[in-house]
Amino acid sequence: xxxxxxxxxxxxxxxxxxxxxxxxxxxxxxxxxxxxxxxxxxxxxxxxxxxxxxxxxxxxxxxxxxxxxxxxxxxxxxxxxxxxxxxxxxxxxx
Amino acid sequence: xxxxxxxxxxxxxxxxxxxxxxxxxxxxxxxxxxxxxxxxxxxxxxxxxxxxxxxxxxxxxxxxxxxxxxxxxxxxxxxxxxxxxxxxxxxxxx
Numbered sequence: 001x002x003x004x005x006x007x008x009x010x011x012x013x014x015x016x017x018x019x020x021x022x023x024x025x026x027x028x029x030x031x032x033x034x035x036x037x038x039x040x041x042x043x044x045x046x047x048x049x050x051x052x053x054x055x056x057x058x059x060x061x062x063x064x065x066x067x068x069x070x071x072x073x074x075x076x077x078x079x080x081x082x083x084x085x086x087x088x089x090x091x092x093x094x
Numbered sequence: 095x096x097x098x099x100x101x102x103x104x105x106x107x108x109x110x111x112x113x114x115x116x117x118x119x120x121x122x123x124x125x126x127x128x129x130x131x132x133x134x135x136x137x138x139x140x141x142x143x144x145x146x147x148x149x150x151x152x153x154x155x156x157x158x159x160x161x162x163x164x165x166x167x168x169x170x171x172x173x174x175x176x177x178x179x180x181x182x183x184x185x186x187x188x
Binding site: 007013014015025028031032035037039040041042043044045046047048049050051052053054057065068069072073074 | 101107108109119122125126129131133134135136137138139140141142143144145146147148151159162163166167168
């Protein structure tokens with residue numbers, strides 16, 4: 001199938017800003033410590049979105065739309081930060 | 095700083111298996127559709143962990159420990175799948 005007939009997959013990684021406390025991450029770290037994994041020095045939790053887009057869009061248009069979706073709905077910019085990865089469908093992701 | 099004095103960061107991406115319904119993802123997709131993003135054909139939601147490890151471990155040992163953590167605590171293998179990315183601290187991640 002020609003590449004331009006394939007859709008896009010945008011992976012969005014959302015994490016709490018470094019300055020924001022992450023109680024869920026701390027809970028995970030403590031649980032793992034108490035299970036004996038003492039070489040763990042920290043754990044933070046985030047969200048991971050996989051967004052599928054129709055074929056026929058240009059990569060820059062996909063990125064523009066994805067960033068707008070993040071800013072309007074998926075990410076809380078006060079406490080969270082995000083980054084994106086854009087791939088054609090069918091390619092091995094993150 | 096020599097590389098071996100740097101710790102490790104393991105990124106864990108947890109997603110629902112393709113055969114498992116993802117109501118949260120569907121809700122996100124519908125919300126974005128109703129906001130006018132009609133080139134979106136699907137959305138799935140997952141979890142994203144960043145685990146920090148002490149320096150002085152070999153990469154294979156870090157991977158072994160991280161996989162065990164996933165199987166014992168972080169991932170529900172009945173409905174979820176995961177993949178890992180291992181990097182030295184300070185390197186640009188996923």
